[in-house]
Amino acid sequence: MSTLKERFVQTQDRTKTVLTTFYDNYSTADLEQQTEFYLDLLRKKNIKGxxxxxxxxxxxxYLSLIMAINQLGGVVVPLSWQYRKDDLKQILRFLEPHIVFSITNHGGFPFSQAIEEWASESETLTILYKSEDCFRWEEFSIGVKEKPLEISSIDFICCTSGSTGVPKGMMFKTDDIEIMAQYLRELPDMRTSDRFFMTAPPTSVxxxxxxxxxFKEGLQIVFPDSFEIPLMVKLMKDTNINKMLTTPSILKALYPFMKQMAPEIVGNLEFCGLSGEVVTEEIAVQIPLNDHCRLIGLYGSSEMGGILYCNLREKAEWSVYRGVEYKIDQDGEFLIRTLAGFMGYYKQPDLTSELWTSDGWFLTGDLVRMNENHNLEIIGRKKDVIKKGGQQVVPGEVEKILLQHPNVKQAVVLGAPHSIYGEQVVAFAILHDESRVKELYPYCAERIARYKVPDTFEIVSDIPIVQGKTDKISLLKQYLSRKG
Known part of the structure; x- marks a missing residue:
């Protein structure tokens, strides 16, 4: 089995800074030293499987720890610190990890306490390591009965939500991650002198x-540890970045601060890649980066990696990455085959099989068409998922939380256009007592990740129905007409 260390730690100058975060600068030597600390901590646990x-x-x-787990043959399960009590415990109940490393508190939420509650409710043994600073760890054992080992040859299980809020665990091998990294390395014409700013969620594949x-290319990756705009811009300025990869909404949020706090950032940019949500050529007008900066749109999926790219200085016509095969079915859905690709959804073979045709094509759920230049244009998506700032929000999951509030009679959640986030989360609710609407935001914020919490609560007297189903199109039209 290949490991992350074998695949990626190949820089020749082991003292050069290859990672910069809010906390410090780090070299390959630093990474190996910290990884060795975790190896020593875990070797005695015999974590294979x-x-x-x-x-x-x-x-x-985080990176040092997952390197160590991967090297010892454990299955890495990244957990987002955007989770809150309900969605975190739901993920843990679904995956039943043998060991959990957790920060004690973060963003005002007691993560280790929620994990301890889950472990106490479980009938099996869980080893919990908790820390206030992620350097000094305390070990606790909760439960008695040993969990069975994972017999499948999985290296990573990266979680997202299903169509009704049920967790989905995407299974990957280390080789899949290397191929996805290769897609990231190709377009920006990377050099060892680059300072590359990235905002991809580190818990995603x-x-x-x-x-x-x-670490692979010997260049400096600048990676913020949290989404705090002024700190992010200061980090960009201090490292004198020349390339970046982010989402359109994050770029829109960063840009005014860049212009005000550090206009030299805009002048120095040579490459800006945008992905994670709907990308159109209008972004080049909305965010006027310097003329010599390549502005590239990137399209892919968590399951399959990079698929398409386009020059956003021109019309958003998409070209296919090298090594990707595709076809368009009779309904206009985009089907692909790639060199990378996940192994399937953990414990959900039926769901996995729904995404593949009998002859091996992956169903993306997105609609495309071929234009007169033989390039692809993305029309929309079939999946009922809200994409807010590069994060996916499942309406059914948010609706379920709202309906647990004793004052909510009915609830429908939709995505509506937003100038910064691409889409925003709008909740339509029928309440027993409309004067108590202000209770809904904190109620949701305590139970689900902040990006899933509705941005707007619309109180309505009825929910329109068409052919026995909620008429979401009418609801959205009513909302947009009121907002003008």
């Missing part, structure tokens, strides 16, 4: 691939 949950916000500590690029 065990699932290891990792809820560690500092990027350097794309984020793991992005973090590896600096």
């Amino acid at each position: 065990k699932k290891i949950g990792v809820l560690v916000p500092p990027v350097f500590s 794309i984020g793991i691939a992005a973090l590896s690029v600096g």
Whole structure:
């Protein structure tokens, strides 16, 4: 089995800075030293075949830990620090990790406490490592009965939500991550002198691939540990970045601060790649970067990696990455075959099989068409998922939380256009007492990740129905007409 260390730690100058975060600068030697610390911690646990949950916000500590787990044959289960009590416990109940590393508190939320509650409710043994700083760890054992080992040859299980809020665990091999990293390395024409700013969620498979690029190529990856705009811009200025990869909404949020706090950032940019949500050529007008900066749109999926790219200085006509095969079915859905690709959804073979045709094509759920220049244009998507700032929000999951509030009679959640985030989350609710609407936001914020919490609560007297189903199109039209 190949490991992350074998695949990615290949820089010749082991003292050169290849990763910069809010906390410090790090070299290959630093990474190997910290990884060795975790290897010493875990060797005695014999973790081969065990699932290891990792809820560690500092990027350097997180990367060192997953490198160690991967090297010892454990299954890495990255856990997002955007989770809150309900969605975190739901993920843990679904995956049943053998060991969990967790920050004690982060962003005002007691993560280790929520994990302890889950472990106490479970009938099996869980080893919990918790820390206030992700350097000094305390070990606790909760439960007695041993969990069975994972017999499948999985290296990573990266989680997202299903169509009704049910967790989905995407299974990957280390080789899949290397291929995804190769897609990231190709377009920007990378050089060892680059300072590359990236904002991909580090707990996603794309984020793991992005973090590896600096160690593989010997360039400096600048990776913020959290989404705090002024700190991000200061980090960009201090490192004098010349390339970046982010989402359109994050770029829109960063740009005014860049112009005000550090206009030289805009002048120095040579490459800006945008992905994670709908990307159109209008972004070139909305965000007027310097003329010599290549502005590239990137399209892909968490399951299959990079698929398409386009020059956003021109019309958004998409070309296919090298090594990707595609076809368009009679309904206009985009089908692909790639060199990378996940192994399937953990414990959900039926769901996995729904995404593949009998002859091996992956169903993306997106609609495209071929234009007169023989390039692809993306029309829309079939999946009922809200894409807010590069994050996916499942309406059914948010609706379920709202309906648990005693004042909510009915609830429908939709995505509506937003100038910054691409889409925003709008909740339509029928309440027993409309004067208590202000209770809904904190109620949701305590139970689900902040990006899933509705941005707007619309109180309505009825929910329109068409052919026995909620008429979401009418609801959205009513909302947009009121907003003018």
